[in-house]
Amino acid sequence: MERNKIVVYGSILSFLIAVGLFGYTVYASKMLSYLSSDPKACINCHTMNSAYATWSKSSHKNVASCVDCHLPVGDVVAKYKAKAIDGWNHSVAFTMNTYENNIDISEDGANRVQANCIRCHGDLTSQMGANAKNYHSGDEYSLNSDRKCWDCHKFTPHGKVRSLTSTPYSIGVKERMK
Structure with missing residues (x-):
């Protein structure tokens, strides 16, 4: 007993x-x-300081937060599934220190961002699609090609610096927000 x-x-x-x-x-x-849509959640991990700092100085700051561009919109299940997968991948990479100074977006993440660019800029992209045959030759400029919006708009919305160690003024971004 x-x-x-x-x-x-x-x-x-x-x-x-x-x-x-x-x-x-x-x-x-x-x-x-991480369940919220607050962009500050993205800098809980110090490696996202440069992304936050460049976005906070961009034209997108007043119209789109991180989740508006990087997650599916309109489907709650798809949104939280993407958050879970990205969160897991990020936590493993950060914990195991397997990420590079230049963080590259995954193919799935890039497809989500591309879909959201087209969703937000639908009037412009539909006009581009309608006029493509008049101004461009070949499929390389087609909206259905493998090209992404940032192939031309490289500095939107995160600026031209992609390195975690070279974005000016990103060190201490959390302290300035308090």
């Missing part, structure tokens, strides 16, 4: 320790902030 009590109390204690560690992880990582 004594042995059963020890096993039960040990199990309860182990469970409470696991719950406590999970709670601390949620708190320390600001995990719940």
